[in-house]
Amino acid sequence: MSPKSAGLAKKWGYADVKVYSEGAPGWKQKGHYLISTPGYVNTANIVLVDLRGPAQVRAGHIPGAVGIPLDSLSESRRMFPTSMVAPIVFYAGDIKESVGAVKIASQWGYKNVTLFPFPGAREWLAEGFEIRTGPAAQKIHWVRKRGPGEISLDDFEAALNSGAIEVIDVRGNAEYEAGHFPGAINIPLDSLPQRLDEIPKDKFIVVHCKTGVRGEMAYLLLKEKGYAVKYLNANCKCKPDGTYWLWE
Amino acid sequence: MIKTKKRFMLSLWAAVMFIVSLTLAGGPFSAIPAWAEAEAMYEAKGKVKGVSNKARTISLSVKEKGPMIFKFNDQTQFIHADSARDFKKGEGALIKYKMAGPDMVAVSIKKAISRIPQGVSVITTPEVAKLVKKGPQAGNYRLIDSRPARRYSEGHIPTALSVPFMQLKKKGMELLPPKGKTLIFYCGGPT
Numbered sequence: 001m002s003p004k005s006a007g008l009a010k011k012w013g014y015a016d017v018k019v020y021s022e023g024a025p026g027w028k029q030k031g032h033y034l035i036s037t038p039g040y041v042n043t044a045n046i047v048l049v050d051l052r053g054p055a056q057v058r059a060g061h062i063p064g065a066v067g068i069p070l071d072s073l074s075e076s077r078r079m080f081p082t083s084m085v086a087p088i089v090f091y092a093g094d095i096k097e098s099v100g101a102v103k104i105a106s107q108w109g110y111k112n113v114t115l116f117p118f119p120g121a122r123e124w125l126a127e128g129f130e131i132r133t134g135p136a137a138q139k140i141h142w143v144r145k146r147g148p149g150e151i152s153l154d155d156f157e158a159a160l161n162s163g164a165i166e167v168i169d170v171r172g173n174a175e176y177e178a179g180h181f182p183g184a185i186n187i188p189l190d191s192l193p194q195r196l197d198e199i200p201k202d203k204f205i206v207v208h209c210k211t212g213v214r215g216e217m218a219y220l221l222l223k224e225k226g227y228a229v230k231y232l233n234a235n236c237k238c239k240p241d242g243t244y245w246l247w248e
Numbered sequence: 249m250i251k252t253k254k255r256f257m258l259s260l261w262a263a264v265m266f267i268v269s270l271t272l273a274g275g276p277f278s279a280i281p282a283w284a285e286a287e288a289m290y291e292a293k294g295k296v297k298g299v300s301n302k303a304r305t306i307s308l309s310v311k312e313k314g315p316m317i318f319k320f321n322d323q324t325q326f327i328h329a330d331s332a333r334d335f336k337k338g339e340g341a342l343i344k345y346k347m348a349g350p351d352m353v354a355v356s357i358k359k360a361i362s363r364i365p366q367g368v369s370v371i372t373t374p375e376v377a378k379l380v381k382k383g384p385q386a387g388n389y390r391l392i393d394s395r396p397a398r399r400y401s402e403g404h405i406p407t408a409l410s411v412p413f414m415q416l417k418k419k420g421m422e423l424l425p426p427k428g429k430t431l432i433f434y435c436g437g438p439t
Contacts, residue, residue, distance in 0.1 A: 001394040001413040002433035007365035009431050012421040018371040019364055020434035024395070027405050027434075030373045034403030044402070087402070114403040172303060189303045190319050194350040210302070217298040217307040217317060224314040 033102045036089050036114040038127045047081065047142045048116075049073075051092035051101055060131040062091070062116075062124070067136035070097045073104055081142045083248045084109050091118035144248065149219045151206055151230040153246050159206045160184070166203045170218045171210055179238035181208070189214045196225060208232035289355065292316055293342045296335045306332055306357065308341060318343055320354045327358035335359060336437075371432055379432075380406050389430040399436065408434070 002019050009017045020026075028034060041048060041062065050057050050065040057067045068076050070092065080088070088110055090101040098115035105113045118124075125131070146152065151159070159165040160181055167184040169176050176186040187195050189209070199205060205227050207218040212233035219231035238244040294310035307317045320332055335341060340360030345352045364370060379387040384407050391408040393400045400410040411423050413435070424431065 001362075002435040003362040003364050003368070005392065005394040005411070005413045005416050005435075006368045006431070006433045008416055009421070009424060009433070010365055010367050012424070014424070014427055014431050016430040017368045018430060018432045019368055020371050020373075020376050020391075020432050021364070021437075022373055023434045023437040024393075024399075024403065024405065025437045026373055027376070028403075030377075032373070032377060032405070035406055036403055037401040040401035112403070170303075175302075189300065190305050190317065190351065193317055209300075213298050214300045214303055214305070217300065217305065217315070220297055220307065220309070220315040221317060 031103070033099055034114045036116050038116070038124050038129060041089055041091075041116050042127070042129050044087065045142070045145050046087040046089050047140055049088065049090050049101065050118075050136055051090055051097050054135070056093060057136045058134055060121075060133055061136045062118075063130050063132045065091070065136050066140050067138065070101060073101055077108060079140050080105070080108070080110070081140065081144075083144055085111050086142055086144070087112040087114070089114050089116050091116040093118065147233070149216070149223065149230050150233045153232075153234060153248065155230075156206060156208070156232050156234075156246070159204075164203060166200060166205050168199065168205060168207045168218070169209070170207050170214050175210065179240045179242075179244075181236075181238060181244055182242045184208070189218050192218055192221060199227065201227065205229040206232065208236065210237075211235050289344055289346055290352075291342065291344050292318075293340070296337055296339045296341050298337065299332050299335050301332055304332075306335060306341075306343070306354065308343060316352065318345055318352045318354045318357075319348075320357065324354045325356040327356055328361050329357070329359045332357070376405070376432065376434075383407060384429075387430075389432055390425045391432045391434070392424070394433050394435040405434065 002021070002023065006017050006019045024034065048062060048065040050061050050067050051070040051073070053069050054067065061067070088105050090098045092098045092101070095115070095117050102113050102115050121131070159167055160183055167181060169180050169184040169186045170189040170192060172188050173186060180186065187198065199222070205222055207215045207222065207229065208231065209215040212231065215231035216233065219229055222229040234246055234248045236244060236246050292308055292310050294308035297307040297309045297315055299306045304320050305317055306320060307315055310316050326332070326334070329335060335357070342358040342360065343354050344356045345354045379389050380391070384390055391405060392411050393404050393408045394411065394413045396412050397410055404410070416423050
């Protein structure tokens with residue numbers, strides 16, 4: 001997208017046009033921070049953390065924010081979601097503190113950490129967004145919103161016990177043999193297109209693999225072929241005796 | 249009688265060696281059997297939907313065809329990429345493939361990369377970081393995020409303005425800042 005935009009600018013007579021081809025992912029990868037907009041912070045399904053002290057938080061904070069002062073952030077690690085793709089946004093009175101918090105959470109392994117420059121509360125108020133007085137929440141309540149076709153862990157376990165739902169394990173044969181969910185049938189992803197006739201059309205289909213990657217590919221294919229299908233976008237480990245672990 | 253047999257064996261040996269040498273030189277008896285070479289090669293162009301190194305498959309969403317699943321192997325050639333790992337969801341790819349029984353086996357997988365237009369130069373992360381630190385005024389630049397507005401709202405580089413490519417194409421240069429400053433465009437990486 002950026003080279004094309006740059007091409008247009010050049011065509012329109014801009015003399016000095018450059019492309020930063022590493023883009024936003026490269027910027028983040030090199031340890032620099034990204035900024036979220038007020039509109040995103042106000043409406044998106046995020047973990048919002050106010051890094052200021054309790055007195056400042058009580059005087060006015062963004063609704064939905066959790067109050068965790070920067071100096072106690074490290075010991076609050078366990079409060080954060082287990083999903084490493086959970087979007088986390090930090091704000092503080094001083095942007096340097098937010099930058100520090102972004103670094104800490106990124107080191108923990110979170111992939112989508114940004115900051116919101118709250119000293120620009122002007123910007124927040126200009127949008128007509130609310131500032132709330134009193135104490136902020138003390139606990140993080142974040143529930144992952146599922147993408148198209150994703151089944152929740154609970155629904156997946158229910159599907160295993162339902163006769164009306166066919167669970168298909170799209171991992172390889174050897175992976176399946178080493179342990180699989182009770183009742184799941186094995187059709188490896190690469191042979192799925194040729195083995196569609198083994199999949200009943202009158203049942204609801206749920207596909208899974210080890211991490212969700214192959215599951216999603218299988219989901220897209222089956223959906224295209226007209227199946228009522230969902231997939232498990234989570235990690236799993238199965239033992240030969242049928243015991244299993246599921247986590248996101 | 250024995251001598252004749254020996255001579256025959258020798259000439260047979262020479263013939264075999266001749267064939268082997270041709271094979272090594274990639275001549276008419278190359279490692280790929282003729283029937284395989286004659287096999288039809290197909291092409292599919294689309295967006296990467298998923299890559300599994302474990303199952304050695306890559307799936308593309310192809311216009312008017314929907315999702316297609318390809319196998320890759322040690323013979324698969326990667327173009328503009330070192331391995332299947334370099335293909336991320338949503339990136340464009342061109343796959344040349346053959347049919348092996350019911351399987352679609354990728355002969356080559358080419359990553360779609362946009363060429364930098366003539367007269368446009370590339371700027372590196374340290375250079376951008378230096379400018380961002382100075383700010384748009386002192387640095388005499390404008391940084392423009394070409395991604396869709398939603399991506400910008402989630403997280404953008406400090407000092408960047410949002411001008412999605414699709415809007416720029418539709419509405420024209422009035423969306424860009426006035427001339428006279430360095431314009432730096434970025435998006436979601438080299439796709």
